[in-house]
Amino acid sequence: MALGHAVLAALLEGDASGYQLSKRFDVSVSNFWSATSQQLYRELDRLERHGLLHGRVVEQRGRPNKRVFTLTTAGRDHLHGFIEQPSRPTAIRDDLLVKVQAFDGTDRDAIRAAVVDRLDHARRKLALYEQLRDDLLDGRSEDTYLRDADRVGPYLTLMGGRMFEHQIIQWCTKVLDVLDQRLHRT
Amino acid sequence: MALGHAVLAALLEGDASGYQLSKRFDVSVSNFWSATSQQLYRELDRLERHGLLHGRVVEQRGRPNKRVFTLTTAGRDHLHGFIEQPSRPTAIRDDLLVKVQAFDGTDRDAIRAAVVDRLDHARRKLALYEQLRDDLLDGRSEDTYLRDADRVGPYLTLMGGRMFEHQIIQWCTKVLDVLDQRLHRT
DNA sequence: TCGTTATAGACAACAAGTTGAATAGGTGCC
DNA sequence: GGCACCTATTCAACTTGTTGTCTATAACGA
Numbered sequence: 001m002a003l004g005h006a007v008l009a010a011l012l013e014g015d016a017s018g019y020q021l022s023k024r025f026d027v028s029v030s031n032f033w034s035a036t037s038q039q040l041y042r043e044l045d046r047l048e049r050h051g052l053l054h055g056r057v058v059e060q061r062g063r064p065n066k067r068v069f070t071l072t073t074a075g076r077d078h079l080h081g082f083i084e085q086p087s088r089p090t091a092i093r094d095d096l097l098v099k100v101q102a103f104d105g106t107d108r109d110a111i112r113a114a115v116v117d118r119l120d121h122a123r124r125k126l127a128l129y130e131q132l133r134d135d136l137l138d139g140r141s142e143d144t145y146l147r148d149a150d151r152v153g154p155y156l157t158l159m160g161g162r163m164f165e166h167q168i169i170q171w172c173t174k175v176l177d178v179l180d181q182r183l184h185r186t
Numbered sequence: 187m188a189l190g191h192a193v194l195a196a197l198l199e200g201d202a203s204g205y206q207l208s209k210r211f212d213v214s215v216s217n218f219w220s221a222t223s224q225q226l227y228r229e230l231d232r233l234e235r236h237g238l239l240h241g242r243v244v245e246q247r248g249r250p251n252k253r254v255f256t257l258t259t260a261g262r263d264h265l266h267g268f269i270e271q272p273s274r275p276t277a278i279r280d281d282l283l284v285k286v287q288a289f290d291g292t293d294r295d296a297i298r299a300a301v302v303d304r305l306d307h308a309r310r311k312l313a314l315y316e317q318l319r320d321d322l323l324d325g326r327s328e329d330t331y332l333r334d335a336d337r338v339g340p341y342l343t344l345m346g347g348r349m350f351e352h353q354i355i356q357w358c359t360k361v362l363d364v365l366d367q368r369l370h371r372t
Numbered sequence: 373t374c375g376t377t378a379t380a381g382a383c384a385a386c387a388a389g390t391t392g393a394a395t396a397g398g399t400g401c402c
Numbered sequence: 403g404g405c406a407c408c409t410a411t412t413c414a415a416c417t418t419g420t421t422g423t424c425t426a427t428a429a430c431g432a
Contacts, residue, residue, distance in 0.1 A: 002281065003388075009288040019410045032283030039389065041411065063397060064410050079288050084296045087281035089307050095188065095273035097218030097346055102195040102265050103339040110270045121275050146364050153289040156364060160283055160357050167353040171346050178332050178342060189418075205380050225419065227381070250380050250426065376431090382424080389418070399408075 003043050006033035008052060008071060008079050013154065017058075017066040018044055028132060028154065031161030044069055052078050100175060105182075112179050119172035126165040132158055189229050192219035194238060194257060194265045199340070203244075203252040204230055214318060214340065217347030230255055238264050286361060291368075298365050305358035312351040318344055 009032075010016075010024055021044070022037040035043075044067075047053050052075035055067040096118050103111050136155055137145050146152055196207060196215050207230070208223035221229075230253075233239050238261035241253040282304050289297050322341055323331050332338055 002279070002284075005281075005288075006284050009284050012288060012290070017410075022410095031278065032287050033279055034277030036390070037411080038391085038413090042388095060410090063408095064395090066410060080293055083285045083288060083293045083300070086303070087285065087300055089282075089304055089311075090278075090280045091220030092217065092276075092347065092350060093188070093219055094276040094346075095191075096275075097343050098188075098191050098195050099269045099273065100346075101215075101218050101339040101343045102191075102198060102269060103342075104198070104337060107266055107269045114269070114273055117272070118275055125275075146367065151290060152364060152368070153287040156289075156361050157283050157287045159360065160286075161278065163353050163357050164278060167349050171349050174345065175342055178338060181332065182338070187417090203380075205378095208380095222420070223381085224383090224421085228418095246380090252380060374432090376429100378429080379427080381426090384423085385421085387418100387420070390416080391414100392416105393414090394412085395410100397409090399406105401406090402404100 003033070003035055003039060004047055004052070005079065005082050006035070007040065007043055007047060008075050009153075011053060011069060011071045011075075012079075012151070015068050015070045017068050019066065021069075027128070028158070031129075031157040047075070051075075108179055108182070112176065115172050115175050115179070119169060119176070122165045122168040122172065126162065126169065129158060129162045129165065133162070189219070189221055189225060190233055190238070191265065191268050192221070193226065193229050193233060194261050195339075197239060197255060197257045197261075198265075198337070201254050201256045203254050205252065207255075213314070214344070217315070217343045233261070237261075294365060294368070298362065301358050301361050301365070305355060305362070308351045308354040308358065312348065312355065315344060315348040315351065319348070 007021065010021060013024070013028075016024060018037065018041045022035075022040050025033065025035050025040065044053070044055070048055055048069070051072060053069045053071050055069045057065050058068050059065050096114055099111055099114055133155075136158065140148075145155065149155065192215065193207065195218075196202075196210055199210070199214075202210060204223065204227050208221075208226050211219070211221050211226065230239070230241070234241055234255070237258060239255045239257050241255045243251050244254050245251050282300055285297055285300055319341075322344065326334075331341065335341065
């Protein structure tokens with residue numbers, strides 16, 4: 001139940017409906033997990049059946065009713081239990097890397113385009129993370145924030161996402177370098 | 187068909203049986219994809235049905251026969267086609283990050299242990315990658331290798347894995363720092 | 373000789389994730 | 403006035419990935 005734990009962790013930041021949760025997963029939660037809205041709804045049902053959270057229907061004018069979910073005590077306990085379990089290191093699985101691996105000299109332009117694309121995406125992500133970071137720090141220094149904040153988890157995972165994208169940028173730059181060097185060879 | 191492409195790419199390094207392939211996935215291929223042997227056997231059957239590779243049975247003395255798979259021309263073409271398709275950036279999905287996100291002060295020791303564990307694992311992985319790199323370079327400088335080598339893909343993905351683990355190490359170190367700072371607060 | 377590790381696979385059940393579509397009112401823009 | 407996007411959720415079908423069990427043989431060391 002990997003997604004489930006991510007959902008429970010996300011709800012630590014406050015109650016939310018499925019839709020709100022999917023928005024949360026699009027931005028801040030994307031640092032540590034990703035999921036489509038369909039997955040989320042399915043998982044919310046499942047977690048509710050297991051008593052780890054409970055939803056109440058909120059009626060709305062002019063738009064469909066929504067179900068807002070809250071963590072139960074059992075849900076919090078479950079999260080604590082999860083933290084104690086060993087976690088396997090995540091394996092890398094990346095289309096772009098498969099493409100680079102398969103590079104045999106004939107499809108240089110296509111590979112180059114794919115890498116440039118990813119580089120672009122990573123830069124955008126990084127900018128978003130910097131923004132989120134500024135919002136979170138709200139003028140304070142990192143040290144001050146880390147000392148005083150109630151929950152440091154969200155900041156640390158954000159730093160994780162930031163470093164991740166940074167590394168992608170480095171790698172892409174290197175790959176482009178190599179590809180361009182080889183252009184002059186042939 | 188994401189796994190399929192990884193298998194095809196792995197076979198670019200030479201023909202292999204299911205078992206050999208699973209070994210390959212454990213070491214060098216793990217830089218860009220991961221899969222269990224069960225997944226591999228299933229995928230090999232599928233790829234053969236689609237004509238992207240073909241297997242021939244090799245009889246062995248004293249042990250079960252093995253099927254050795256070779257890329258077909260259709261398989262190579264398919265790989266080239268794949269390279270031209272846009273690839274979505276991989277989403278992060280990591281148990282450890284979920285745990286850190288969920289950190290609420292009460293389970294400091296468990297989180298710490300999980301991070302130390304991961305740090306350890308990353309260091310080991312990094313050492314392995316350095317070894318693979320040395321083997322690949324075989325005394326040559328990186329520049330020389332990149333200029334002369336037939337296929338630079340494997341080296342570049344290896345560098346990807348290397349940078350990835352390096353970044354993990356940085357992040358883990360930072361998290362431990364923060365956790366230990368907070369110890370002195372409470 | 374017994375247990376362990378490595379080789380080489382097959383099969384089944386289940387969990388997780390993706391893709392595509394449907395519903396239905398609301399807001400903003402040209 | 404129409405079109406596109408936003409809110410909010412659900413359903414169905416499918417592909418991927420995980421976990422566990424099973425059958426064999428061979429080499430190695432205690």
